[in-house]
Amino acid sequence: MDSEQLRENAHKMVDFIADYYKSIENFPVLSQVEPGYLRELLPDSAPNQPETLQNVLDDVQAKILPGVTHWQSPSYFAYYPSNSSVAGFLGEMLSAGINMVGFSWITSPAATELEMIVLDWLGKLLKLPEGFLSTGQGGGVIQGTASESVLVVLLAARDRVLTKLGKNALEKLVVYASDQTHSALQKACKIGGIHPENCKLLKTDSSTNYALSPGLLSKAISDDISTGLIPFFLCATVLQLSGYILISVGTTSSTAVDPLLALGKIAKNNGIWFHVDAAYAGSACICPEYRCYIDGVEEADSFNMNAHKWLLTNFDCSALWVKDRNALIQALSTNPEFLKNKASQANMVVDYKDWQIPLGRRFRSLKLWMVMRLYGLENLQCYIRNHINLAKYFEGLVAADSRFEVVTPRIFSLVCFRLLPPSNNEDHGNNLNRDLLDAVNSSGKIFISHTVLSGKYILRFAVGAPLTEERHVIAAWKVLQDESTSLLGSL
Amino acid sequence: MDSEQLRENAHKMVDFIADYYKSIENFPVLSQVEPGYLRELLPDSAPNQPETLQNVLDDVQAKILPGVTHWQSPSYFAYYPSNSSVAGFLGEMLSAGINMVGFSWITSPAATELEMIVLDWLGKLLKLPEGFLSTGQGGGVIQGTASESVLVVLLAARDRVLTKLGKNALEKLVVYASDQTHSALQKACKIGGIHPENCKLLKTDSSTNYALSPGLLSKAISDDISTGLIPFFLCATVLQLSGYILISVGTTSSTAVDPLLALGKIAKNNGIWFHVDAAYAGSACICPEYRCYIDGVEEADSFNMNAHKWLLTNFDCSALWVKDRNALIQALSTNPEFLKNKASQANMVVDYKDWQIPLGRRFRSLKLWMVMRLYGLENLQCYIRNHINLAKYFEGLVAADSRFEVVTPRIFSLVCFRLLPPSNNEDHGNNLNRDLLDAVNSSGKIFISHTVLSGKYILRFAVGAPLTEERHVIAAWKVLQDESTSLLGSL
Incomplete structure (x- = not known):
C-alpha cells in the first residue's frame, strides 16, 4: 500500500466508474448472459505474476459489466431501489481507505461514536421517540441488512424470555406477523430455533388492504396462550416493498388508520417484543406528510429502516434502533480475554460487536454521515x-x-x-x-x-x-x- | 449521482486518502481520545442545507482521524492484521460504484459467477481438496467474517441432524472445540439455540502446545453418547490469532504432528460435521512450506480463512468452502414469490442468498479477484x-x-x-x-x-x-x- 501507487491507480478507477455512470443507459438493465458465461471467459486459476490495472479494467468492461444487472440504471424499476450517490460512494471510499475493524470502541472510537451520533441524527429526522436515541437506554446501530436487523432483535427477545423461563421454553415460543411479511422473518426464526409451526403468519386479504388485523392478532395470542404456548415476538412490516404489502395503508391523505398503535398495545399487554420493519418505507418518513405511516412506532421495542434502499446511502446500511440496548447485549455479547480493555471493562463505552452477529465491522457510519x-x-x-x-x-x-x-x-x-x-x-x-x-x-x-x-x-x-x-x-x-x-x- | 460530480469529488477523495497513507506514521497508532469525545465536536442534528465536501473533509481530518485507531499503521501489531492494499481498495471502489445487490444469480450474474471462480482460484492456491471447489457438490462463498462462517455451517450441521431426528433433538446436540477456540463459536451456538452446557470446550494445556487432543475428543464423544446426547459439530481452530492458540503446532520444520487428520477421522466416524477455522493462518498456506499446517483438511466438511486478515483484501472478505452446498441451502434458503425467476427455478444457478444469513450482498469478489x-x-x-x-x-x-x-x-x-x-x-x-x-x-x-x-x-x-x-x-x-x-x- 504505497500512497503514490494508490493515488495513481485510484484516480484511474475514479474515471472508470464515472465513465460507467456516463454510459449506464447503454447497457441492458437486466443482464442478458446465460448461466456459466463467465467461466468460459476467465482462466482456471490465479496468475503467478502480476497483471496491470489496465488488463483488469479491460476485463471488467468486456467480461464483468455484461454480467451486471444495473441497479443504478435510471430504467431499473425491479424489487426495491438500492441507491448509490456521490456522497454514499465517497463514504464507502473513505471507509475502505481507513479500513479499520470497529468491533469495540477502542479499536476506533470515532467509528462507534459517529455511528451513535448519525443514528441519533437520522432518528430525529424520522421523529422517532426519544427512547430510541442513544442518550437513554436505547440507541441505533448499523446492520448489514434488514434480515440481520430482525434476526438480532428476535434473538434479544428470545433470550429475554428464556432467561426468565428456562431454555426448555424455546419450543413453546411463538412469533406473529402478517402473511405479507418479508421472508427474512421466517429465516430468522429458523436460525434462532423457533419451531416453524410457531412462526405464525396471520392471514390478510384485500378487505384490510392486506394489513394485519389487530383483532386477528389478539385472538391468535389468546388461543396460543390457552394451549400453553408463549407469544414473544411481533413483527409489523410497514410498506415492505418486497413480499409486497403492508400495514397502515389508507390513502396518503388519511392518517385515520393506524394499526401500529393498536398492534403495539396488544404486544405490550402480552409482554411481546414489538419490531417494526420499515426497511423501504422508512426513508419516506423523513417527509412530514409521510411520517404518519409510522405513527404508533412509540409502542415498538425496535424499529428498522434501510438507508441503502431509498436514502442515497450505498449498500449496506440498515439502521436499527432499540429501546433497550441491554437486551441485545445480553443475547449477543462475548467477552474473550483478548478483547478486554479498560474502556469496555469500565462500562464507559458502547461495543457494537455485542449488538450484531459478526465480530468485525466496517466504518459504515461515514457514508450515512456524508449523505446527510x-x-x-x-x-x-x-x-x-x-x-x-x-x-x-x-x-x-x-x-x-x-x-x-x-x-x-x-x-x-x-x-x-x-x-x-x-x-x-x-x-x-x-x-x-x-x-x-x-x-x-x-x-x-x-x-x-x-x-x-x-x-x-x-x-x-x-x-x-x-x-x-x-x-x-x-x-x-x-x-x-x-x-x-x-x-x-x-x- | 451525476457522473461529472462523482468524478470531481471522488478525485478529491482519492487525494485525501493517499495523503492519509502518506502521513499515517504521524498519528498515534491507538487513538488517545476519551469516551464521548466526538459528541462534543459534532452538532446535535443533521443539517437542513447541504454542506461542501471540503467542510466534511476538514471535519474528518480534525475530528474523525484523532478518534481512529490506525489498523493500517506500520506500527500496528495488535489483535490480528486487517490488510488494506491498492488492489483491495480499488476492488472496494468498483464494488461501491456498481452498487448492485447480488442475492440471486439474476440480480447480477457476474457477481455470483466471479465469486465462484475466485474462490476456486483461492482454493487451488491453498491446495484444498477438489470437493471444496464449485465444480462438484461443494463450493466457496464470501461471508463477512469468520463469525458468520462458523455460524452458517453450524446451522447447516444442526438442521441436517434435526431433519433426521426431529426438532426436539435440539436440546441434545453437542458441539466440540478446544478451550482456545474463538469466542465466535460460542456465540454461534447461542444464536442457534444449542444449550450452553452442550458447547464443550475441551481443556488444553502446554503439554500439547494447547492443541486439542484426539484422545480427549474421542472420550468426550463416547461419554456424551452414553448419556444420550448427540454430538454433531466439531470446530478445529488452526493457529487462530485471537483467542490465542491452536491445533497443529509443532515447529515450522516439522510436519509430523497433524491433529486435523486425526480429529477429522473421529468426526467422520461419529457423523459429526467437521469445521476447520483457519481465519488467520489460512493465508500463510498459499506458501508450500506452510501448507502442512492444514494437512488433514481433506477430512473437513467446511474450511474458512479470512482474506481480509492477511491476504491484502480490504475488510470484509471471509472465504468459506463447504463440501456439501446443499446442507447450507437446506438450512438457509427462502424462496418468496418476489424473488422467483427462471434461472433459479430451473436450478441452473447458485443463489448465494441461500448460503448466508442476510438476503442482500455486496460484490465482494471483485476485490479478491483484483488482489490475485x-x-x-x-x-x-x-x-x-x-x-x-x-x-x-x-x-x-x-x-x-x-x-x-x-x-x-x-x-x-x-x-x-x-x-x-x-x-x-x-x-x-x-x-x-x-x-x-x-x-x-x-x-x-x-x-x-x-x-x-x-x-x-x-x-x-x-x-x-x-x-x-x-x-x-x-x-x-x-x-x-x-x-x-x-x-x-x-x-
Whole structure:
C-alpha cells in the first residue's frame, strides 16, 4: 500500500466508474448472459505474476459489466431501489481507505461514536421517540441488512424470555406477523430455533388492504396462550416493498388508520417484543406528510429502516434502533480475554460487536454521515417526493389505458399493476403477465419484477433509482405498452 | 449521482486518502481520545442545507482521524492484521460504484459467477481438496467474517441432524472445540439455540502446545453418547490469532504432528460435521512450506480463512468452502414469490442468498479477484514470508533480552512474550505486563494487545500490516524495552 501507487491507480478507477455512470443507459438493465458465461471467459486459476490495472479494467468492461444487472440504471424499476450517490460512494471510499475493524470502541472510537451520533441524527429526522436515541437506554446501530436487523432483535427477545423461563421454553415460543411479511422473518426464526409451526403468519386479504388485523392478532395470542404456548415476538412490516404489502395503508391523505398503535398495545399487554420493519418505507418518513405511516412506532421495542434502499446511502446500511440496548447485549455479547480493555471493562463505552452477529465491522457510519451532510434534509425530502411524483405519474398512465389495471393503491413510489386478460380467466391472466414481464425484461430496456397476491400474478414498478427522470418513466411505459400490444395481438 | 460530480469529488477523495497513507506514521497508532469525545465536536442534528465536501473533509481530518485507531499503521501489531492494499481498495471502489445487490444469480450474474471462480482460484492456491471447489457438490462463498462462517455451517450441521431426528433433538446436540477456540463459536451456538452446557470446550494445556487432543475428543464423544446426547459439530481452530492458540503446532520444520487428520477421522466416524477455522493462518498456506499446517483438511466438511486478515483484501472478505452446498441451502434458503425467476427455478444457478444469513450482498469478489491478479501468487507468497521473517526477527530480539521470555514458540507472524517479573510472583508478573501494555499503547508509538494463557498475562506482537518494515519492528522493540526499563526502575 504505497500512497503514490494508490493515488495513481485510484484516480484511474475514479474515471472508470464515472465513465460507467456516463454510459449506464447503454447497457441492458437486466443482464442478458446465460448461466456459466463467465467461466468460459476467465482462466482456471490465479496468475503467478502480476497483471496491470489496465488488463483488469479491460476485463471488467468486456467480461464483468455484461454480467451486471444495473441497479443504478435510471430504467431499473425491479424489487426495491438500492441507491448509490456521490456522497454514499465517497463514504464507502473513505471507509475502505481507513479500513479499520470497529468491533469495540477502542479499536476506533470515532467509528462507534459517529455511528451513535448519525443514528441519533437520522432518528430525529424520522421523529422517532426519544427512547430510541442513544442518550437513554436505547440507541441505533448499523446492520448489514434488514434480515440481520430482525434476526438480532428476535434473538434479544428470545433470550429475554428464556432467561426468565428456562431454555426448555424455546419450543413453546411463538412469533406473529402478517402473511405479507418479508421472508427474512421466517429465516430468522429458523436460525434462532423457533419451531416453524410457531412462526405464525396471520392471514390478510384485500378487505384490510392486506394489513394485519389487530383483532386477528389478539385472538391468535389468546388461543396460543390457552394451549400453553408463549407469544414473544411481533413483527409489523410497514410498506415492505418486497413480499409486497403492508400495514397502515389508507390513502396518503388519511392518517385515520393506524394499526401500529393498536398492534403495539396488544404486544405490550402480552409482554411481546414489538419490531417494526420499515426497511423501504422508512426513508419516506423523513417527509412530514409521510411520517404518519409510522405513527404508533412509540409502542415498538425496535424499529428498522434501510438507508441503502431509498436514502442515497450505498449498500449496506440498515439502521436499527432499540429501546433497550441491554437486551441485545445480553443475547449477543462475548467477552474473550483478548478483547478486554479498560474502556469496555469500565462500562464507559458502547461495543457494537455485542449488538450484531459478526465480530468485525466496517466504518459504515461515514457514508450515512456524508449523505446527510452533503445533501441536507431538504434535498433528501425533495428526492423522496420526486420519486413519489414519478410513481404517481406512472400510476396515471396505467389507469388511462383500459387494457391494464392498477391492482392496489399506489404506495409511495411503488405501483402494482397488471395487464387484464381479455377473457376473465385468471390462469390466462397470470400467464399473460408472466409473459409480459419476460418480454420487457429481456428487451434489456427496463427491469421490473413481480409478486403474487391472492393468486394473481402482479407486476411491480418501483421508482427509486437516483438517476430516474420523467423521461425514463415515459419510456418504460412505452415498452410495457408496446410489448402488451404485441402479446395481445398474437393471442 | 451525476457522473461529472462523482468524478470531481471522488478525485478529491482519492487525494485525501493517499495523503492519509502518506502521513499515517504521524498519528498515534491507538487513538488517545476519551469516551464521548466526538459528541462534543459534532452538532446535535443533521443539517437542513447541504454542506461542501471540503467542510466534511476538514471535519474528518480534525475530528474523525484523532478518534481512529490506525489498523493500517506500520506500527500496528495488535489483535490480528486487517490488510488494506491498492488492489483491495480499488476492488472496494468498483464494488461501491456498481452498487448492485447480488442475492440471486439474476440480480447480477457476474457477481455470483466471479465469486465462484475466485474462490476456486483461492482454493487451488491453498491446495484444498477438489470437493471444496464449485465444480462438484461443494463450493466457496464470501461471508463477512469468520463469525458468520462458523455460524452458517453450524446451522447447516444442526438442521441436517434435526431433519433426521426431529426438532426436539435440539436440546441434545453437542458441539466440540478446544478451550482456545474463538469466542465466535460460542456465540454461534447461542444464536442457534444449542444449550450452553452442550458447547464443550475441551481443556488444553502446554503439554500439547494447547492443541486439542484426539484422545480427549474421542472420550468426550463416547461419554456424551452414553448419556444420550448427540454430538454433531466439531470446530478445529488452526493457529487462530485471537483467542490465542491452536491445533497443529509443532515447529515450522516439522510436519509430523497433524491433529486435523486425526480429529477429522473421529468426526467422520461419529457423523459429526467437521469445521476447520483457519481465519488467520489460512493465508500463510498459499506458501508450500506452510501448507502442512492444514494437512488433514481433506477430512473437513467446511474450511474458512479470512482474506481480509492477511491476504491484502480490504475488510470484509471471509472465504468459506463447504463440501456439501446443499446442507447450507437446506438450512438457509427462502424462496418468496418476489424473488422467483427462471434461472433459479430451473436450478441452473447458485443463489448465494441461500448460503448466508442476510438476503442482500455486496460484490465482494471483485476485490479478491483484483488482489490475485494485480499481485499474482509469487508476490503474495513473498508478502507472507516477509512478515514471518519480521516476526522471527522480533522473536530473536526478545530472546536476546534476559528480562523477557518468549512464552510459546512463535507461530507464523505472531510472537507471544512477556516481561519476566523480578520476583517469581505471577500476580506481580501479570500486573507488570498489564502496565507495560498500557504504557506502550498510550505512548501512541505502537499498538499491541494481550491474552491470558494458563493464568499468565501475555503480550501478543502480531506482524501483518502491509506497511510494516524492519525499521518499524526495531522501533517497536525499542519502545517496549524503554518502557520496561522505566517500569522496572520504578519498582
